[in-house]
Amino acid sequence: MSKPQERATDSSVDKIPMSQTTVIRDLYEFYTGFEAAVHRRHRLYGKIWSWRPVLKRSYMLLGAEANQFVLVQNPKLFSAKKAWEEFIGVLFRGGLLNRDGPDHRKFRRLLTPAFRQEALDSYLELAEPIMNQSIASWPRECPDIYGRVKELTLQIALRVFFGITLEKELKTYNQLITEVVAGSIAVVKTPIIGVTYHKALRAREQLIRLLQPVVKQRRQTPTKDMIGQLCQVIDEEGHTLSDDEIIDQMIFVMMAAHDTTASTLASTFYELAKNPQYQKLLETHSVELDAKKTIIQDLPEQLDLHQLVIKETLRLHTPLKVILRVSNEGFQFGGYEFPANQPINVCPAFCHYMPEYWTDPYRFDPARFGPERAEHKKSPYAFIPFGGGLHLCLGQFFAEKFLTVILHKVILRHRWQIPAIETRKFQQVPINVPKGVLPVVFEPRLG
Numbered sequence: 518m519s520k521p522q523e524r525a526t527d528s529s530v531d532k533i534p535m536s537q538t539t540v541i542r543d544l545y546e547f548y549t550g551f552e553a554a555v556h557r558r559h560r561l562y563g564k565i566w567s568w569r570p571v572l573k574r575s576y577m578l579l580g581a582e583a584n585q586f587v588l589v590q591n592p593k594l595f596s597a598k599k600a601w602e603e604f605i606g607v608l609f610r611g612g613l614l615n616r617d618g619p620d621h622r623k624f625r626r627l628l629t630p631a632f633r634q635e636a637l638d639s640y641l642e643l644a645e646p647i648m649n650q651s652i653a654s655w656p657r658e659c660p661d662i663y664g665r666v667k668e669l670t671l672q673i674a675l676r677v678f679f680g681i682t683l684e685k686e687l688k689t690y691n692q693l694i695t696e697v698v699a700g701s702i703a704v705v706k707t708p709i710i711g712v713t714y715h716k717a718l719r720a721r722e723q724l725i726r727l728l729q730p731v732v733k734q735r736r737q738t739p740t741k742d743m744i745g746q747l748c749q750v751i752d753e754e755g756h757t758l759s760d761d762e763i764i765d766q767m768i769f770v771m772m773a774a775h776d777t778t779a780s781t782l783a784s785t786f787y788e789l790a791k792n793p794q795y796q797k798l799l800e801t802h803s804v805e806l807d808a809k810k811t812i813i814q815d816l817p818e819q820l821d822l823h824q825l826v827i828k829e830t831l832r833l834h835t836p837l838k839v840i841l842r843v844s845n846e847g848f849q850f851g852g853y854e855f856p857a858n859q860p861i862n863v864c865p866a867f868c869h870y871m872p873e874y875w876t877d878p879y880r881f882d883p884a885r886f887g888p889e890r891a892e893h894k895k896s897p898y899a900f901i902p903f904g905g906g907l908h909l910c911l912g913q914f915f916a917e918k919f920l921t922v923i924l925h926k927v928i929l930r931h932r933w934q935i936p937a938i939e940t941r942k943f944q945q946v947p948i949n950v951p952k953g954v955l956p957v958v959f960e961p962r963l964g
């Protein structure tokens with residue numbers, strides 16, 4: 518069968534191959550084995566096809582050219598706001614992914630200073646005592662590493678974003694944020710008392726009430742945490758952020774940052790337990806740097822091997838497997854004509870395994886990102902764990918720095934194994950996380 522994208526003239530939407538499975542089957546495969554479902558349909562239909570993974574028809578465009586076309590080249594054709602609204606429009610109101618065009622540009626510009634190098638350096642400094650204390654206290658047997666790293670990343674986020682350190686406050690925020698995130702992925706989005714979505718709406722209101730006095734206080738006394746930075750921000754046209762806008766942005770950033778970094782850390786533990794030779798290599802490198810008493814702000818750049826390990830983990834276990842858009846207008850791509858107002862998906866998880874770009878794609882091989890091989894440079898849009906174009910993850914450098922430093926600090930203290938690792942599986946959507954629990958057995962690193 519000729520692959521659809523090689524045909525140049527089929528222009529009717531009816532010609533786009535459609536998954537022949539039932540709606541229920543699409544839904545089931547989407548939630549239980551997303552990557553396998555995508556690869557199977559790729560074998561059957563090629564790089565362009567449609568299915569109904571969440572009941573509605575959506576079009577999948579696979580490959581680096583599709584990523585470039587949808588995310589980068591045609592920002593006016595594709596709306597992030599229309600795509601994300603359904604999931605996060607209310608609970609994460611006003612967040613950057615809920616904005617398009619000039620409105621998005623304005624808010625992105627206002628948020629950008631809080632993600633610059635200088636700000637990131639001060640966040641690392643704020644977070645260091647929490648990292649040291651938390652990692653040192655991990656018990657030998659950890660029943661679930663995902664729970665453990667979520668706790669760590671939450672503590673860091675609350676300190677760095679809101680300046681919160683008190684145990685009692687941490688617990689309250691943890692509870693509220695968990696409830697809001699649960700509401701955003703709940704299937705039933707009706708505010709009926711007692712259901713997840715209703716609890717999420719109430720949790721959001723409570724979060725807002727907690728954050729209002731924090732913003733007021735930061736306006737009077739500037740601080741280095743992110744909420745403090747947003748209180749001071751002013752762009753070249755004189756725009757600033759109101760109290761409500763700051764709170765909306767912070768709640769969104771918290772959601773965007775927390776699960777994604779915790780997911781990557783859990784996957785890193787998994788890959789390094791499967792490939793213990795890399796634990797040894799990282800250890801040698803970390804011990805050398807530690808002996809030089811390198812300050813935390815200088816660590817990320819010097820931890821080059823750790824960076825490669827994080828990149829390779831993000832390739833194999835990309836937290837967001839699929840990126841959602843809705844077409845604003847009809848458009849042509851790959852020889853087909855697509856309708857307006859339709860869900861259009863591109864798929865980092867698929868590109869990250871394409872043999873065109875990656876040698877032995879299923880192998881954990883951090884050196885593929887090193888200067889000698891630089892496989893990720895074969896195409897600028899084949900490696901996209903952080904998306905691309907106007908909505909490229911604003912927290913990319915934040916995430917890369919923090920993940921690298923946390924890995925360094927863990928490696929300095931612990932070696933680890935995962936019992937029965939060959940039986941461990943990951944749930945892939947809405948975010949890549951271990952299925953069930955992922956227990957880790959630590960062994961203190963001596964010397």
Ligand code: HEM
Nearest residue numbers: 613614773774777778781902903904908910911912915916
């Ligand atoms: C490994 C960790 C992370 C991954 C894999 C990741 C991935 C992504 C992806 C794929 C997008 C684009 C979604 C789209 O285009 O629809 C995105 C957007 C975003 N991320 Fe991240 N993210 C991570 C960590 C973070 C962190 C730590 C922060 C904040 C501190 C953050 C803040 C944001 C924001 C604000 C956006 C929206 C950007 C915009 O719409 O202009 N992310 N992220």
